[in-house]
Amino acid sequence: KAGVTQTPRYLIKTRGQQVTLSCSPISGHRSVSWYQQTPGQGLQFLFEYFSETQRNKGNFPGRFSGRQFSNSRSEMNVSTLELGDSALYLCASSPDRRSGANVLTFGAGSRLTVL
């Protein structure tokens, strides 16, 4: 089975620009979550999508948004980039079982640098 695929792996943007990151979950996984990792704040939850609906949202400003498509692929968008948005953005998918273990499998991440 292919793992969680994130594109692009690396990108550089300037302040004020916007960026879109893509995530293809493991086949059959319907839940996709996004996380931001920075040296100062660690790994922080951004949002979760299930069946094309945002099911959960973390404590991030409205500049951070996402969506999920009918094939479970997901994108996240950051508008009006700030220097502090420089981070590793991680996508994770899970089968979202109603019972039992529900382990998130992470992709390799998209490293965003804002200059």
Next chain:
Amino acid sequence: DQQVKQNSPSLSVQEGRISILNCDYTNSMFDYFLWYKKYPAEGPTFLISISSIKDKNEDGRFTVFLNKSAKHLSLHIVPSQPGDSAVYFCAASARGNTGKLIFGQGTTLQVKP
């Protein structure tokens, strides 16, 4: 408000010995706990998990212990190997929020040959 804490930023052990990584949490609603291992420039890799209805779970060299009254969990690695050197994250989720993991700050484990 940090709901999941890993108070030791780093740990160094000798190959073959036991590594013990600790994690504390504050939210009583957490009912599922996971440990992930992370190498630089890679995503976290799942190691082992435990449900709040258990107090111990084993998988090969890895054992996780959960003490609900103390809101504390620990990961034991026996025997430690140099390939175990990585950053270890403790994470927790609440019932109905399985896609939302709250992570600790991580502990960097170095296993010396």
